[in-house]
Amino acid sequence: MRNLIIALMLSVILPVAANAAGVENVASEGRKRVVVIDPGHGGPRPGKVMKDIAEEDYVLDVSKEVRKQLKTKLSDLEVYLTRSSDSAYHEKQSEDNKRRAEFANRKGADLYVSIHANAHEKTTVNGCEVWVLTLNERLMNQNQGQAARYADDGDFIDPKDIDRTSQGFMMAVARQLENEPFSRFFAEECCRNMSSYGLKNLGVKAGPVFTVLYYFEGPGVIVELAYLTNSEDYAYLSKKESKKEMATAISDAIVSYFKALDGNVAETPVESVAEDSVTEDDVLTAAGSEALTEGYTIQLISSTTEVDKNDYQFKSYKGRVSLYMGTGRYKYKYCYGCYASREAAQEELARARETFKDAYVVRFKDGNIVTK
Ligand SMILES: [Zn+2]
Incomplete structure (x- = not known):
């Protein structure tokens, strides 16, 4: 029921957000919806490495699988990956994150999904969670410490370093107010889908000013699949099927998201796309x-x-x-x-x-x- 209400709310406020994002009337011009999937880390930054799982490789595989699955689920959706190999945009992490967001802006992404695996100093912490951006003063200060414990430097902007009077910040606040309901809707779908595979649902979180979300101009999230530092979650992530399952959770959430927005995304009859027609070369x-x-x-x-x-x-x-x-x-x-x-x-x-x-x-x- 709650989902339905959110979906209805989204359909009412969509025109406002669409205008603000500069994409008005695009549907009538036959513009395809665009999703940018960001496999976190890569290049000089492997992310968390736990036994034989390196976050950078794991999330790249999941991202490619999401892209592959979306091809069989939606026919008028363009999907881009920010990286399709072990690479990064910049040696400096904050710059790397910013450029990933800029890549998504250039692609005119309607939705940005950054995929990560989580880590925590306390090995008892487990579950899946999805982060959205907030620029609410209380929240961003309150959660900063929590984020700093497990996110790398450069993943987020310290609230102390933000010039509240700058035009850039004001625009970011305006964007965030419009985008947050959309980001949250997607985030909730995603959490629910991921937890259906037995992961604890830690829910939607907001607080730290993640660089990648701050510079992206539309709705976007950071998906944290599960905790590599927790033995149960690690066991799940090492299972043969888990990459495919996580990708299914995310791609299904993307389908729900676009259907809730406007119903303009056509579903592809599954039988019309042969599994082997999506080749690795194509992804690359x-x-x-x-x-x-x-x-x-x-x-x-x-x-x-x-x-x-x-x-x-x-x-x-x-x-x-x-x-x-x-x-x-x-x-x-x-x-x-x-x-x-x-x-x-x-x-x-x-x-x-x-x-x-x-x-x-x-x-x-x-x-x-x-x-x-
Ligand atoms: Zn990460």
Whole structure:
């Protein structure tokens, strides 16, 4: 019953929020809804590492599974991942988080879902929880200490460092007032779904000013799947099926969310999407494009001789590198990704340059690098 009331409330206040987010009338223009899934950590920051589970890898797998499942559940939804490999946007954590939010803003995300696994100094603490942003003075100060205990520096902004008179803060407050009911609706759905797999439901929480939520301009949450530091939760997370179950919990919550908003998202009949039609390659394009015979890619290195695509020098791109042929002496071009537009490739370029500083975007056609 409570859900129904929230759903009705959402449908009444939606036009206000839609206008404020600058996306008015988009549905009538046939714009697809957009979700950005953020697999937390990556690159220099693995997150919590507990025995054989590293948070960065675990949440990446769950995120890819969410994306895969959404393709079978909703037909007019675009899903982007902030990262599809072991990478980060910036060596500084606060900047990394901010850039993830900016990525979602650029994509025009209607919903932002950052996925993490939790940790606590007290190993008895267990359960799933979902965080939303609040800029309520009392709450953000009250919960700051709690967050500081287990979140890394740079995950959140210290309330002391916020200039309450700045335009940026005022805009963030205005956005937050509009977005919070939406974020909470999604968060509650998500908690309920996750706890249906036997995890204790710690519910929706708000308090610390998470960097990633502060800079994102729409409704967004941080999902904490379960506590790696708790033996029961750890046992659950290590189970073979748990990644799929957590992804189901999240993707179902995303479906409920969009259906509650406006009912404009069409469900895909499950039988119309063959399981194997969503390939790993497809997920790894990160640009939402299908496998392309022509488009844009990121050239990591070129060589005069052929080298193994799985060579150690490809580091975090190992196993995900494609070989294209070019002209000239350095004719073996080793590239990453496959994008329909130069712009989409350009968005991934900054990350590639953290490892390959000379990487750049090139055009390809039928296995060859072309200049036109
Ligand atoms: Zn985390």
